Amino acid sequence: KQEVTQIPAALSVPEGENLVLNCSFTDSAIYNLQWFRQDPGKGLTSLLLIQSSQREQTSGRLNASLDKSSGRSTLYIAASQPGDSATYLCAVSGAGGTSYGKLTFGQGTILTVHP
């Protein structure tokens, strides 16, 4: 059974800092890994999707890496801003599953960026 763990559970940083969020998963037989952002009272927004054959993906100030063999992913946020404050969720899609939309989520990292 796939399990996804995110560390740290919460992180508070001053504006402008670069930061790293960590995600690990127990079963390396994944199809892809996604990072989502969840704002209070709102749904999830997909930030980055990394295929199992890829090593990293970048979008703006965000960079996500994937080491499938060791079961780890990191989300790097450069020059953090107060608007980045949210819960960040890591999720994996299992290979050979019924669909790629059946995801296993971590419990998230609550990020607070203070001015």
Next chain:
Amino acid sequence: NAGVMQNPRHLVRRRGQEARLRCSPMKGHSHVYWYRQLPEEGLKFMVYLQKENIIDESGMPKERFSAEFPKEGPSILRIQQVVRGDSAAYFCASSPGRQSEKLFFGSGTQLSVL
């Protein structure tokens, strides 16, 4: 193009009542997923449906819970005889196809059972 619409946003029920949660997928999407987020827990997959078919309900509790996605109208997640432990945020996501990796999530329905 409207996103995934869920209603109601908040639903309050007393123990023993029925809860009906609705999800209208994005236009052109025929695949719907339901996830549940219990307090202090991560999002957990419940069920995956296509129009008129349940494809995977491996995450659905065996009793009291059911889901449908009719040919016309929204997908419905139905919880009969609710208990306090059913209090959670229920999220719906849609995609255009089984092979699609991109999921679009709704804002969720917060169910509170008194």
